[in-house]
Amino acid sequence: MPEQLAHAPYDALLLLSFGGPEGPDDVVPFLRNVTRGRGIPEERLKEVGQHYFLFGGVSPINEQNRALLDALRKDLAEHGVELPVYWGNRNWAPYLTDTLREMAADGRRRIAVLATSAYASYSGCRQYREDLAGALAALAEEGVEPPRVDKLRHYFNHPGFIEPMAEGVLASLAELPEDVRAGAHLAFTTHSIPDAAADTSGPAGDHGDGGAYVAQHLDVARVIVDRVTAETGVEHPWRLVYQSRSGAPHIPWLEPDICDHLEELHGAGVPAVVMAPIGFVSDHMEVLYDLDTEATAKAAELGLPVRRSATVGADPRFAAAVRDLLLERAAAERGRPVDRCALGALGPSHDLCPAGCCPARAPKPAAAGADSPYA
Numbered sequence: 274m275p276e277q278l279a280h281a282p283y284d285a286l287l288l289l290s291f292g293g294p295e296g297p298d299d300v301v302p303f304l305r306n307v308t309r310g311r312g313i314p315e316e317r318l319k320e321v322g323q324h325y326f327l328f329g330g331v332s333p334i335n336e337q338n339r340a341l342l343d344a345l346r347k348d349l350a351e352h353g354v355e356l357p358v359y360w361g362n363r364n365w366a367p368y369l370t371d372t373l374r375e376m377a378a379d380g381r382r383r384i385a386v387l388a389t390s391a392y393a394s395y396s397g398c399r400q401y402r403e404d405l406a407g408a409l410a411a412l413a414e415e416g417v418e419p420p421r422v423d424k425l426r427h428y429f430n431h432p433g434f435i436e437p438m439a440e441g442v443l444a445s446l447a448e449l450p451e452d453v454r455a456g457a458h459l460a461f462t463t464h465s466i467p468d469a470a471a472d473t474s475g476p477a478g479d480h481g482d483g484g485a486y487v488a489q490h491l492d493v494a495r496v497i498v499d500r501v502t503a504e505t506g507v508e509h510p511w512r513l514v515y516q517s518r519s520g521a522p523h524i525p526w527l528e529p530d531i532c533d534h535l536e537e538l539h540g541a542g543v544p545a546v547v548m549a550p551i552g553f554v555s556d557h558m559e560v561l562y563d564l565d566t567e568a569t570a571k572a573a574e575l576g577l578p579v580r581r582s583a584t585v586g587a588d589p590r591f592a593a594a595v596r597d598l599l600l601e602r603a604a605a606e607r608g609r610p611v612d613r614c615a616l617g618a619l620g621p622s623h624d625l626c627p628a629g630c631c632p633a634r635a636p637k638p639a640a641a642g643a644d645s646p647y648a
């Protein structure tokens with residue numbers, strides 16, 4: 274029997290991301306794409322539009338994905354994995370449907386998908402799967418045979434995701450003035466989502482308050498805290514807090530907000546804070562505006578020294594983690610035993626989201642899960 278390629282049965286890797294505007298004229302159409310049918314108040318959209326205009330209407334997310342693409346291609350090439358890497362977005366060009374059409378035209382039939390979202394939740398997982406299903410349906414409509422898409426498992430607890438963030442927290446602590454460093458609190462931040470979405474996130478089962486979404490973030494925070502304690506000898510108090518809330522005020526979302534948290538810490542006499550955006554994969558607009566602009570201004574107003582630690586972005590260790598996830602899944606699809614790498618207490622996440630995982634308010638077809646209408 275001929276030796277099988279380590280990446281078989283996959284013939285391509287797709288980087289699937291959120292997308293963002295590349296200039297002022299893109300901002301409003303981008304926001305319309307993101308919020309279509311989602312009931313975001315008009316006021317909130319105007320406000321978020323301003324965040325983008327403050328940066329010339331350009332989100333850094335596309336540049337960051339280009340850098341990640343380069344890092345992925347370099348890593349795969351250096352390790353002899355000859356697999357083409359494509360890029361498609363949910364909300365802006367290059368649009369997912371266009372990329373999948375191109376992939377089908379290139380003869381790609383079995384595609385591994387890496388989403389730039391590390392955790393469970395409707396917004397962070399199922400919505401990506403719904404958009405994959407929508408794109409496959411569009412191809413079928415055009416008479417193009419849809420390729421098979423497999424979404425790589427959640428990587429929130431993969432060492433290649435956690436290690437660079439832990440180092441980032443250590444670097445931010447080291448940047449704080451020495452007299453406040455030992456007393457610094459760590460504020461791990463992620464995107465707020467509606468309480469109802471958090472409570473139902475992940476596969477059915479008891480994940481505790483806030484569902485799998487909160488449990489996974491707490492697990493990551495604990496691993497980072499242990500690493501920081503081991504490295505510095507200081508037990509910095511910490512909390513998981515939230516940012517970027519949208520939606521109507523009467524609907525409960527995960528709290529506290531980072532700005533309220535900073536105020537509370539300052540009131541309690543805490544001398545400094547490191548904000549660690551563990552919920553995000555790169556320094557995109559939610560990080561650049563909500564933390565580096567808004568929360569940092571809040572801290573300055575309070576006279577509270579803060580630092581914001583780095584996301585993984587295009588770190589080579591993250592690129593290597595993607596290769597690991599890809600080869601792991603490929604081996605599993607070939608029926609081989611696999612060693613699944615994960616830190617923390619939760620263990621490696623499932624390959625295939627079970628039916629009902631991270632349910633939507635209004636059910637829609639979703640690809641790459643047990644309830645996928647596609648093979």
Ligand SMILES: CC1=C(CCC(=O)O)c2cc3nc(cc4[nH]c(cc5[nH]c(cc1n2)c(C)c5CCC(=O)O)c(CCC(=O)O)c4C)C(CCC(=O)O)=C3C
Binds near residue numbers: 307313334465553558
């Ligand atoms: C969990 C989560 C992630 C992390 C996982 C992941 O990365 O996917 C994430 C990422 C992102 N969110 C982003 C942008 C936006 N998110 C919005 C709205 C919303 N996000 C939500 C959740 C999340 N969002 C939710 C529950 C809403 C409410 C509306 C709805 O239920 O759909 C809105 C509408 C305006 C507003 O309300 O803020 C915008 C513009 C960008 C791009 C940034 C850039 O351009 O650099 C990125 C990476």
Ligand SMILES: [Fe+2]
Binds near residue numbers: 464
């Ligand atoms: Fe968002």
